[in-house]
Amino acid sequence: MVMGSPVAASAATSYPIAPGYSVNVRSGPGTGYSVVRVLPTGSNVPIFCQRPGETVSGPYGTSNIWDNIANGEYVADVYVKTGSDGYVAPRCA
Template sequence: MSVESDSSQVQSLASGSGFPTFPVAPGYRVNVRSGPGTNYSIVDTLPLGAYVAIRCQCEGTNISGPYGTTSVWDCVGNSRFVSDAYVKTGSDGYVATRCA
């Protein structure tokens, strides 16, 4: 499957989730981790052009990326987290409820 079809599939899956959907920074393949930090294992990698549906957000490892430095991590699935530094939410703070 090509990168274009991967990102289209990711965007359509994310947009149908009922959660707010945001684009991942262009030109980045972002690691998806099993928890909110770099000490958690990588469980997946988002393709170029991906969109993510943010279920909730929580505090984790401080990360620098194209959208600044933050300790906010976005839960994009069951035990699936990406650093908010790589997601264009339009905010430096929380845009979704805090994870329980």
């Protein structure tokens, strides 16, 4: 399945980014990975899968969970309002 196809997009739930934050999207699950783009304030993101990575702190606590929002694009879960401190999507392969 190709990311971004209608089938893949409908399979992921969309979640809001923390109000008032623009969030770096990185090429991997940690701040040592390059920034590929920045999500503007008020963005919503799909979560296709989640994986453990660098532990970071944000408006929703401290966690090592990183959300895969597109092919090769990750955001720290502590900036995404998922309603959970744990995993809300399958683990990335």
